[in-house]
Amino acid sequence: MNDxxxxxxxxxxADARPGEQIEAYAVRTHETDIEVFSGHVESLSIAGIxxxxxxxxxxxxxxxxxxxxxxxxxxRDTVADARDNAAFAEPDAWNxxxxxxxxxxxxxxxxxLWRDSLASVTTDRKIEFVLELDERLRTADPRLRGxxxxxxxxxxxxxxxxxxxxxxxxxxxxxxxxxxxxxxGDGDETQTGYGFSVGRDFESVDLGAVVxxxxxxxxxxxxxxxxxxxxxxxxxxxxxxxxxxxxxxxAFNAEAMLKGRSLFQDRVGxxxxxxxxxxxxxxxxxxxxxxxxxxxxxxxxxxNELVVDGVLQGFLHNTYTARRAGATTTGxxxxxxxxxxxxVGIKALSFTPGTASASEVLAQAGDAFYVQSVSGIHSGTNPxxxxxxxxxxxxxxxxxxxxxxxxxxTIASTLPRMLNDIAAIGSDLTYLPGSTxxxxxxxxxxxxxxT
Amino acid sequence: MELLLEPDLLDVTxxxxxxxxxxxxxxxxxxxxxxxxxxxxxxIEELVSGRERGAGIRVVNGDTTGFAHxxxxxPRGLADAAAAAAAAAxxxGAGVREFALAAPQTYDNDVVVxxxxxxxxxxxxxxxxxxxxxxxTGGAIRSVSASFAEGRRRILVANSDGLVATDERVRTRxxxxxxxxxxxxxxxxxxxxxRTMGFEYYDEFAVEAIATKAARQALTLLDAxxxxxxxxxxxxxxxxxxxxxxxxxxxxxxxxxxERDASVFAGKVGAQVxxxxxxxxxxxxxxxxxxxFGVDDEGQPARSNTLIDNGVLTDYMWDLVRARKAGxxxxxxxxxxxxxxxxxxxxxxxxxxxxxxxxxxxxxxxxFGVYCVQLGGGQVNTATGDFVFGVTEGYLIENGEITRPIRxxxxxxxxxxxxxxxxxxxxxxxxxSGMCGKSGQSVxxxxxxxxxxxxxxxxxxxxS
Numbered sequence: 001m002n003d004x005x006x007x008x009x010x011x012x013x014a015d016a017r018p019g020e021q022i023e024a025y026a027v028r029t030h031e032t033d034i035e036v037f038s039g040h041v042e043s044l045s046i047a048g049i050x051x052x053x054x055x056x057x058x059x060x061x062x063x064x065x066x067x068x069x070x071x072x073x074x075x076r077d078t079v080a081d082a083r084d085n086a087a088f089a090e091p092d093a094w095n096x097x098x099x100x101x102x103x104x105x106x107x108x109x110x111x112x113l114w115r116d117s118l119a120s121v122t123t124d125r126k127i128e129f130v131l132e133l134d135e136r137l138r139t140a141d142p143r144l145r146g147x148x149x150x151x152x153x154x155x156x157x158x159x160x161x162x163x164x165x166x167x168x169x170x171x172x173x174x175x176x177x178x179x180x181x182x183x184x185g186d187g188d189e190t191q192t193g194y195g196f197s198v199g200r201d202f203e204s205v206d207l208g209a210v211v212x213x214x215x216x217x218x219x220x221x222x223x224x225x226x227x228x229x230x231x232x233x234x235x236x237x238x239x240x241x242x243x244x245x246x247x248x249x250x251a252f253n254a255e256a257m258l259k260g261r262s263l264f265q266d267r268v269g270x271x272x273x274x275x276x277x278x279x280x281x282x283x284x285x286x287x288x289x290x291x292x293x294x295x296x297x298x299x300x301x302x303x304n305e306l307v308v309d310g311v312l313q314g315f316l317h318n319t320y321t322a323r324r325a326g327a328t329t330t331g332x333x334x335x336x337x338x339x340x341x342x343x344v345g346i347k348a349l350s351f352t353p354g355t356a357s358a359s360e361v362l363a364q365a366g367d368a369f370y371v372q373s374v375s376g377i378h379s380g381t382n383p384x385x386x387x388x389x390x391x392x393x394x395x396x397x398x399x400x401x402x403x404x405x406x407x408x409x410t411i412a413s414t415l416p417r418m419l420n421d422i423a424a425i426g427s428d429l430t431y432l433p434g435s436t437x438x439x440x441x442x443x444x445x446x447x448x449x450x451t
Numbered sequence: 452m453e454l455l456l457e458p459d460l461l462d463v464t465x466x467x468x469x470x471x472x473x474x475x476x477x478x479x480x481x482x483x484x485x486x487x488x489x490x491x492x493x494x495i496e497e498l499v500s501g502r503e504r505g506a507g508i509r510v511v512n513g514d515t516t517g518f519a520h521x522x523x524x525x526p527r528g529l530a531d532a533a534a535a536a537a538a539a540a541x542x543x544g545a546g547v548r549e550f551a552l553a554a555p556q557t558y559d560n561d562v563v564v565x566x567x568x569x570x571x572x573x574x575x576x577x578x579x580x581x582x583x584x585x586x587x588t589g590g591a592i593r594s595v596s597a598s599f600a601e602g603r604r605r606i607l608v609a610n611s612d613g614l615v616a617t618d619e620r621v622r623t624r625x626x627x628x629x630x631x632x633x634x635x636x637x638x639x640x641x642x643x644x645x646r647t648m649g650f651e652y653y654d655e656f657a658v659e660a661i662a663t664k665a666a667r668q669a670l671t672l673l674d675a676x677x678x679x680x681x682x683x684x685x686x687x688x689x690x691x692x693x694x695x696x697x698x699x700x701x702x703x704x705x706x707x708x709x710e711r712d713a714s715v716f717a718g719k720v721g722a723q724v725x726x727x728x729x730x731x732x733x734x735x736x737x738x739x740x741x742x743x744f745g746v747d748d749e750g751q752p753a754r755s756n757t758l759i760d761n762g763v764l765t766d767y768m769w770d771l772v773r774a775r776k777a778g779x780x781x782x783x784x785x786x787x788x789x790x791x792x793x794x795x796x797x798x799x800x801x802x803x804x805x806x807x808x809x810x811x812x813x814x815x816x817x818x819f820g821v822y823c824v825q826l827g828g829g830q831v832n833t834a835t836g837d838f839v840f841g842v843t844e845g846y847l848i849e850n851g852e853i854t855r856p857i858r859x860x861x862x863x864x865x866x867x868x869x870x871x872x873x874x875x876x877x878x879x880x881x882x883x884s885g886m887c888g889k890s891g892q893s894v895x896x897x898x899x900x901x902x903x904x905x906x907x908x909x910x911x912x913x914x915s
Binding site for chain 1 (some may be wrong): 496497498502505518535539571575636639678680681715827828829830834835838858859861864910913
């Protein structure tokens with residue numbers, strides 16, 4: 001592994017003046033993106049990004065600056081900006097960087113998220129792959145009217161971090177994915193559905209799976225329309241469950257808790273979900289796309305049980321929230337890239353799978369609404385108040401079997417009620433892009449609004 | 452104004468990009484400075500500064516666009532990126548295109564005070580004032596966060612048509628989020644107007660007013676009743692509902708989606724797609740608005756484009772590459788988030804023009820319905836026309852009067868159907884600013900509208 005990023009970060013950190021703490025975080029990516037439309041390559045982009053983020057803490061005051069360049073003179077200016085910014089922030093006794101004691105709170109995690117093979121796949125081979133995806137999807141089912149988009153992307157991402165307390169860390173990962181969106185219907189009706197496949201190398205991207213998924217999700221909605229409003233059990237498909245968890249994840253954030261903005265405020269040790277429900281953030285599972293050996297402060301990741309048998313166990317912490325709350329970091333520092341300071345965030349959140357297969361969950365649901373996609377999940381859910389109201393499309397279930405397709409309805413409840421109304425958790429754990437995994441989930445009662 | 456790249460270097464870079472034979476090449480250079488600060492828990496938590504500079508090069512050959520970008524603006528860095536973009540465009544065979552760069556076109560903005568020229572201490576003071584104002588709104592306010600973000604983005608575009616254009620966009624936005632706590636749990640309020648302005652933004656927007664609005668919203672929602680469930684008439688207060696039309700039809704009028712047959716509005720130019728009286732405009736020249744610029748990110752002057760005229764669809768929005776293919780002019784809607792991504796068709800400031808009904812009459816004329824004062828973000832599937840958006844501050848209308856606040860809920864509808872269902876248009880007007888996401892790129896946009904009523908939208912509350 002080339003450690004020039006780490007060397008750069010160490011040089012920046014070594015620049016700390018007496019009484020000052022400095023952390024540098026540097027990133028380099030190399031990415032390929034191919035979009036195909038109507039049998040030809042519409043765009044092909046081959047590019048990389050480099051950048052650095054510098055945090056300076058002096059007298060309890062924190063400043064931050066970033067630059068989209070690793071050029072030495074730009075990095076120097078960035079350090080100066082961060083220092084100047086720190087002078088204007090207000091002191092907070094809990095401010096500080098991760099130290100060796102924080103790193104020692106969990107054993108180091110060893111796994112390799114990097115696949116050398118990705119670099120040896122030629123651009124021509126990738127282009128061929130997307131052209132084939134587009135072609136196969138177009139001809140996969142007579143009910144399809146066209147392919148809205150077909151694309152392939154991969155990336156090699158390296159990052160490093162070093163701070164003046166002697167902590168350093170680096171990680172590199174590769175990712176490859178393909179996705180396609182199909183359209184079906186004639187006359188005035190259009191239904192759309194997408195499929196995707198993601199892995200750490202080119203070989204693990206499954207073209208057939210993308211096609212099958214896009215076809216299934218599109219054609220089963222043909223004829224969909226709004227249905228009358230009702231109270232109804234709702235089944236989330238694995239993708240929807242993953243979106244639900246991504247929203248819920250904010251409530252486990254100790255930063256939100258410390259500022260009085262978590263709906264789990266003062267609830268540790270209490271029941272917040274139905275008995276048997278277990279929710280875990282586990283970045284040490286290399287099958288999770290959000291897996292990582294360490295967090296955004298260089299602290300080792302670990303398994304964090306958040307809900308066990310329906311009872312809230314605690315919150316996710318970085319070193320700041322841990323200091324302030326008198327807790328221990330959970331290795332959950334997260335940052336949105338080199339342009340932001342580490343906050344707290346989920347990395348690999350999932351329900352622990354149950355024993356029932358997806359079809360057994362459907363059978364248990366009986367007469368219910370099976371939701372295959374939701375819209376407006378960010379505008380329609382509020383992890384502070386707990387309100388949950390989103391647009392949904394899917395199929396009605398009768399006796400556990402798919403019947404009429406539905407669109408243009410909403411489903412609503414509150415996050416606390418939904419957790420308590422969980423009636424079945426499928427065994428079909430599905431690893432997905434992002435920081436959550438999905439599975440089939442039955443929620444006993446929600447309000448469906450339609451006609 | 453000094454160019455971000457010397458004309459000679461632009462010229463030679465374009466020649467590299469065209470060397471393999473291609474129809475069109477473009478160099479886009481960007482220099483961006485941004486800064487922000489956040490107050491939370493009554494403390495200035497953090498100040499952030501960012502800088503970014505680089506060039507994106509695209510080469511169009513037939514139906515294929517090749518793209519590469521670099522943060523290295525040396526002749527060598529640019530030549531490498533140009534070669535990579537040319538290779539990605541799979542050029543070859545065609546003759547090498549000749550061109551000569553014209554004199555640069557520059558566009559003046561009317562920014563009065565560059566944010567960088569204002570001392571940080573003075574900006575920090577604004578955050579404190581907002582915090583005080585929000586907290587003094589009511590004892591139930593438990594938590595306040597306030598922040599500002601300001602940015603200066605200079606761009607330079609040169610292409611093989613000989614065009615050279617520059618633009619500078621200075622944007623400022625102030626955010627306040629307030630959390631109130633009561634017997635019914637916690638509720639939030641949020642207000643964040645954005646403008647294409649410098650520090651003079653604060654002459655137009657008093658931070659106390661922004662803060663008070665956010666705090667009042669959180670306090671109001673403490674008394675909220677569950678939102679209705681099912682189809683209801685919806686009255687959108689001026690400004691609040693612009694995002695509905697942004698979602699309901701704006702995205703569906705973007706030529707890239709139309710071209711893919713991924714829009715319910717494909718093939719509908721000349722057709723009556725909305726109720727009479729509905730006129731929809733996208734206007735990148737709207738002074739100081741959040742989505743305003745001098746030239747777009749393909750160097751095309753911002754324009755005011757009427758998309759729907761009295762209910763009839765008149766045109767789509769276009770970027771340069773698609774417009775060239777269609778043999779027409781760009782409508783000035785080619786935008787990109789950064790030099791690191793390709794431009795695409797994007798909205799600017801999209802609004803419905805005013806009608807002649809008194810807004811109070813519209814409410815008085817509604818027996819039962821929902822009155823929306825603020826909407827959160829929304830989302831649309833352009834191929835089906837189905838859209839959603841969150842009502843973050845809404846009230847019941849009962850017997851022609853605004854009565855109780857409702858808990859946040861989602862509204863869902865279908866674009867073409869909602870446009871036909873507009874049955875009252877007010878004589879007032881206001882805008883709303885937000886960030887619009889499309890294919891992973893986020894750009895500032897505003898939307899606007901007079902108070903109006905949509906006869907039939909589904910609201911996803913939990914009231915039985």
